[in-house]
Amino acid sequence: MNTAGDELPAPSRAAAPLSCTLEELVERARSLATGGTRSILGITGAPGSGKSTVAQALDEALGAQATRVGMDAFHLANQVLADRGSRDRKGAPDTFDPWGYANLLHRLKSNREPVVYAPTFDRGLEESIGGSVPVAREVPLVITEGNYLLLDADGWRDGRDQIDEVWYLDVADSERQLRLVRRHETFGKPYEEARAWALGSDQSNAEIVDTTRTRADLVINLVHSQTPKSLAQA
Template sequence: MTTAEDQTHAPYRRGERLTCTLEELVERARSLAAGGNRFVLGITGAPGAGKSTAALAIVKALGDQAALVGMDAFHLANGVLAGHGSLDRKGAPDTFDSWGYAHLLWRLKSNREPVVYAPVFDRSLEESIGCAVPVGCDVPLVITEGNYLLLDAEGWREGREVIDQVWYLDTGNDERQRRLIRRHEAFGKPAAEAEAWALGSDQRNADIVESTLERADLIINLTGIHRPQPSA
């Protein structure tokens, strides 16, 4: 098994597996931010894999050298999903505006505008809020995280084309499902409903995401979640 110490500055093959700590992952991202040009890094994995935790830790540690733009901000609104009859499948690939997400990524990668204002998904509302994340043209590293960054389907493919690297967080199902149940409970679902959602809709989406694993640039097993210190 490759370690982060072996691979931090070395080239790697697409689909290579890496075991590292969160701190070591931050250092990998820091080297991408120092490349001199706008770099778009994708972090993906099944629901509950730790994508948000990793992405937020990197952005916090890198300060004004990185910005976070989430795929979840392109959830279709609940009213739209209800009209489509797909509200109970919220989180499936077809319940997102994949083309809108791809277009935002293109704007961020091309870096032709002084500021790009990205939307954010508010879990407490279960809705997106537009123009909530300003990304200035002087930010060298843009991190985007979400389930379907590697999906081979219309809209998703176009988004993948402008992401420079995609890292896949590979987390065991038992731990992943426990995290999902705790998350659903934290946002107000009763215990039985939280478990049903995690083992039902979330797991169906996880199966789709896991089928894309071999398309990742790196497949990462995070060992121990410790919070890196922010840059001075």
């Protein structure tokens, strides 16, 4: 584990996890925000690894230096998935619009517009809402998070090309699955249904995401004693 004051190593695209604290990640993100041009930081990992919670914590710590946008906002609408017969597979790579996500990242990276309005995904509605997150030209760092930032497939590669650095959160399956069950219950699923989804569709997607970890700039084992309490329910 890094001691206080140590710097994280330069990106190595190695699969070996690096143990570090949230504070160390904040400082690394801050360095991306002070480079003089717009940077994009990606946070990825399997479902339940804490991507949204870490991205939110970084966003809050950096204040006006950062804004957070999510890959989940590019879920295809439930009606589209129903028409395609893939509603019960929602969350798989082919249930997203990766080109739409890549186009948003390109707009954010090029930073030519006074403001870009990004969509968000409402977990209560299970639908995306457009024009929800204003990203002003003056914001130096955009933090984006999602399962498939490193997926080597059409559309997804285009999005990866816009991201300066991608961190992969490494969490044991048992912990991830517990978090997922709790999350599904929070959003209204009975326990048995929540568990079935966590061990079924979510786990299938986790296995896909795991194949991408060697493409990450950093694989991170977050030291839990320094993370927000909400991470336990991420």
